[in-house]
Amino acid sequence: MLLGALLFAKGYWNATRDPVLRAATVSVADWPAGQGSVRILLLSDLHVAGPDMPPERLARIIDTLNRLKPDLVLIAGDLVSERGVATHIYTPAEVIAPLGRLRAPLGVVVTPGNHDHWFRPDALRGEMEKQGLLVLQNAAVKAGPLIIGGIDDDYSGHADVPKALAAMDALGAGVPIILSHSPDIVPELRRPVAAVFAGHTHCGQIRFPVIGALSYVSRYGDRFACGDIRDRAQRVFVGAGLGTSIVPIRFNTPPDVWLVTLTPKDASR
Numbered sequence: 001m002l003l004g005a006l007l008f009a010k011g012y013w014n015a016t017r018d019p020v021l022r023a024a025t026v027s028v029a030d031w032p033a034g035q036g037s038v039r040i041l042l043l044s045d046l047h048v049a050g051p052d053m054p055p056e057r058l059a060r061i062i063d064t065l066n067r068l069k070p071d072l073v074l075i076a077g078d079l080v081s082e083r084g085v086a087t088h089i090y091t092p093a094e095v096i097a098p099l100g101r102l103r104a105p106l107g108v109v110v111t112p113g114n115h116d117h118w119f120r121p122d123a124l125r126g127e128m129e130k131q132g133l134l135v136l137q138n139a140a141v142k143a144g145p146l147i148i149g150g151i152d153d154d155y156s157g158h159a160d161v162p163k164a165l166a167a168m169d170a171l172g173a174g175v176p177i178i179l180s181h182s183p184d185i186v187p188e189l190r191r192p193v194a195a196v197f198a199g200h201t202h203c204g205q206i207r208f209p210v211i212g213a214l215s216y217v218s219r220y221g222d223r224f225a226c227g228d229i230r231d232r233a234q235r236v237f238v239g240a241g242l243g244t245s246i247v248p249i250r251f252n253t254p255p256d257v258w259l260v261t262l263t264p265k266d267a268s269r
Helices: 002-015 055-068 092-101 114-118 121-130 161-169 183-188
Strands: 020-028 038-043 072-075 108-110 139-143 146-151 175-180 195-198 227-231 234-238 256-264
Touching: 020 227, 038 055, 038 195, 055 092, 072 146, 092 121, 108 146, 114 121, 139 161, 146 161, 175 183, 183 195, 183 234, 195 256
Parallel strands: 020 256, 038 072, 072 108, 146 175, 175 195, 195 234
Antiparallel strands: 038 256, 139 146, 227 234
C-alpha cells in the first residue's frame, strides 16, 4: 500500500509539472513572396477538471506561454475531463475562461476532441466564440499566409476529412496546415500539407520502462504516438497534452506544448 501511494504521488507530481516547451522548424516550399515566418503554438488535451487541472492552473500556464509571442495558437481538442477519477467538473464558462487570455495576432483556432463531444459541445463552442476563439469543425479559414483546415474529432465519429479539404481548397492559394484532435486522420489526406497538428494520444500518459505505453488510443498503434513525426511525406506534430485523462498521473510523458516555426524553404539554407 505504501509503495502504491508513493507511485501515485510521483505520478501526480509528474502530471502537475509545468509543461515542457518543444520546438521545431518546418521549411515550406512555395512560401508566399514577401511573407515572413510564422510561429505556431500547439496546445492539446487541456482536460480541465479537478484535481490536477483547475482553471487557475491553466490560466497560469497560458500567462507563461504568452511570453513566447506566437503568431498563431492551435488547440487540438479535449478541453474538458468528465470521466475517470475527476474530483471536480467545471462549467463550460469556467473551462473556457482561461483561453480568453491567449494572445496571438493570427488568432486562436480550436478543434473539438472526443471528451468535448461527450460533455457539452454546444455550450463549449458558445463559450469559445464569446472569448473570440475560432472553432473549426470540418471547416477552414485563411490566416496570414496559412490555410488552416480544422477536422472534427475522429475518435467519436465526427471527422469529415473530404469536407475539410474541400473547404481549404475553396480558400485559394496559401500554405495548408491541418488541426485535428486525433492524428488518425493523416492516412486520409489525399496529399501532404505543410504540417498536421494533433493530440489525443497523451504520448501514452503512462509509459513503463522496457514495455512502453499501455495504449496510444489509436487504430494505428504507435504510428502517430508522440512528438515530431515524419509519416512518409507528411510532417505531423502530436502533443503530449497539458492535462490528464481517466487518472491524474503521468509517467515518462511530461505535459508539453509545441512551438513550430513555418519558414520559407530558402530561409533555412
